[in-house]
Amino acid sequence: MPKLTLKKVTSKNFDAVVKLSKTLTEYQQTCVAPNIASLAQAYVNKKRAWPRAIYLGNKPIGFIMLALWDDDIPKEDNPAYYLWRFMIAKDYQQKGYGSKVLDMIKEKAINDGIKTIYTSCEMTGDQPYKFYIGYGFTDTGLNDGEQILKMYL
Numbered sequence: 282m283p284k285l286t287l288k289k290v291t292s293k294n295f296d297a298v299v300k301l302s303k304t305l306t307e308y309q310q311t312c313v314a315p316n317i318a319s320l321a322q323a324y325v326n327k328k329r330a331w332p333r334a335i336y337l338g339n340k341p342i343g344f345i346m347l348a349l350w351d352d353d354i355p356k357e358d359n360p361a362y363y364l365w366r367f368m369i370a371k372d373y374q375q376k377g378y379g380s381k382v383l384d385m386i387k388e389k390a391i392n393d394g395i396k397t398i399y400t401s402c403e404m405t406g407d408q409p410y411k412f413y414i415g416y417g418f419t420d421t422g423l424n425d426g427e428q429i430l431k432m433y434l
């Protein structure tokens with residue numbers, strides 16, 4: 282079974298990572314920004330953004346981006362990471378890879394001395410709310426246009 286790893290996005294894998302967005306269904310493309318927009322956002326937030334390509338063996342199958350801090354997070358939950366972007370290419374969804382990537386992010390966060398991981402998702406349609414709750418995130422009850430979820434480590 283090929284290994285799941287997180288790798289930096291470089292000039293070599295940039296095109297492949299950008300193309301992954303097109304594998305999503307039309308509806309899923311409304312759930313997450315295109316990877317090209319996320320990479321541009323990472324470029325202008327160099328210190329705060331942590332973008333990574335998700336690889337299965339030597340094949341890029343997804344993209345994830347953390348914010349290493351967020352000023353809106355309540356003091357008692359800091360230090361915290363905010364999961365800004367997350368996608369798995371359509372053909373690789375529903376195979377457990379998304380959960381495994383969250384395991385890797387959790388492990389990184391624990392090693393980095395992080396207390397809480399935040400994320401958010403919209404509530405309309407078949408958004409991945411249940412995926413996050415099933416994984417162990419809890420609903421903060423807060424909504425700033427998207428429902429805000431968090432997980433203590």
Ligand SMILES: CC(C)(COP(=O)(O)OP(=O)(O)OC[C@H]1O[C@@H](n2cnc3c(N)ncnc32)[C@H](O)[C@@H]1OP(=O)(O)O)[C@@H](O)C(=O)NCCC(=O)NCCS
Binds near residue numbers: 309368403409
């Ligand atoms: C959300 C996403 C990253 C999950 O990745 P994945 O590899 O398909 O997830 P897994 O296979 O690890 O799924 C784990 C569990 O969550 C469930 N799940 C996955 N996506 C779900 C969704 N959109 N809605 C409800 N449940 C979902 C799976 O059925 C599985 O449940 P089970 O353990 O009971 O079988 C992927 O579906 C995706 O890229 N979606 C489109 C983009 C998106 O919405 N990104 C998030 C923006 S907030």
